[in-house]
Amino acid sequence: MSALDHAKQYWYPVSMLDSIPAFPIVKTTRVLGMDISITRQADGKITVMQGDEQWQVQEIYDHLWTSPSEAPKPIFDIPEANESDRRFVPCGLVRVRCSPLRAVENFLDIAHFPFVHTDILGSEPHTEVEPYSVDIDADKDEVIATKVKFFQPQAAKSASDGIITDYVYRVPSPMNAILYKTCPTRDDVQDVIAIFVQPIDEETCDVWPWMALYDDDSTMADMIEFQQLIFLQDRSILENQVPTKLPLDPKMEIPTRADLTSIAYRRWLKRRGALYGALLNTSDNSVAAE
């Protein structure tokens, strides 16, 4: 199966539900190198067309999702999306000139916090990443990183002081990642932050950050701005990574212990043949998955 055919099996976010214009205005975007148009029909139903072909759609997690497949794999579950006392915060898109897989990998990395998100998600000299665990959840076939701990000067908009933040990371499909982190204002629950990545092509993506938080004080503008600020800091780094695609050959980039999640993610991609946006060998990217 080609990298593109493999990628076609999944659902992709293509718009916030709130920003789909009223009939008859058509919104256009691109998925996996294909131009699509999004229309809210007169009866309110949303359709996605790629040329003459109609794609399936579903409305979930505050976004419109579509898939080129006639029988796509079921979309991953975020149970916390049903907890009505959370505040759901879709943050709009950010265009990044990098592989969609690079965007996911960056989201899974904590070692960069003190250097890229200085005085927010990390600070010097608190740069050490303590040992943590990474597994593949056999039932769901997801990458899971647990027991991740990090000192954060301002873990969220609602945090007033530095705290040790606990993290759990989930990668439920190649281009989506979800994290659960200490909620600064409540001990009994965790905040949820996700990135849903729309692959424009193999070297360009639109990232749709989404949050489900317990925060009764911050305004929507404050919460969105906080997340955008963080992601814009990442964007500068992502656009300067070379090569643009994510290398899966372990010889190409030398990982350290802090990169366990990234190693597991790359192996998991390789094993399942999720090679859209990946570089398998330095010289040849057409080789099929093992």
Added chain:
Amino acid sequence: MSFTLYDYALSGNCYKIRLFANILNIDYERIAVEFYPGADHRSEKMLAISPAGTLPILTTDDIVLSETSAMLFWIARNYDAPDHWWPEQDLTAQANILQWMGFSSDLTATIGQGRLHALFQTPIDKDKMIKGGRAALRKIEAHLSEQSFDGCSFLTGNKPTIADIACFPYVALSPDVGANIGFDHDDYPAIRNWIYAMKSLDGFIPMPGIYAMHELKDHEIDYGSQKSAKAGASK
């Protein structure tokens, strides 16, 4: 009397005011406005405050300002900033400052718009933006080169003025617009030096895309002594 700033963290224009206020150590009230995706700056509530429908907005009991150049001028005068920011007695300097403050609108219209498109896919005439942005960068590069021949690190002299604050953000942010369109700083050595000069000012603060200089300042690498240390270890 302090002021209220309706602000958006990712905006280069808003950053001008945050930066200048921080340099002058001024406390003010900051209100975040959801510029994207909500476009709240064009909401009825915000239009009632400033019909211009733009950010930032600076308000006091007496004034509502929507032009950053006017805000920088008002802050410099109202807070009694050191004279170099707005040279009170020097008409020539004032005229030159106003000249560059006018030019800062060209930067917003080209690089600023190009950056919004690069981040959020807002509609834009790309060719016009690239052409205009390149022309603006070349103009400021040529001018800063000439300034350096005269021993001046800043746009209108050897001390920074509100013209430097007005032009700095979108020049510094130009690489964000995209690769291979002539917006990288590699080709503009005078701009790079000026950016270092701006980042060295007391009270400098970063924003996404404009980072502090600590990578240059805190980790001074002495390549000579590193070599000799290595040679020592191999003995």
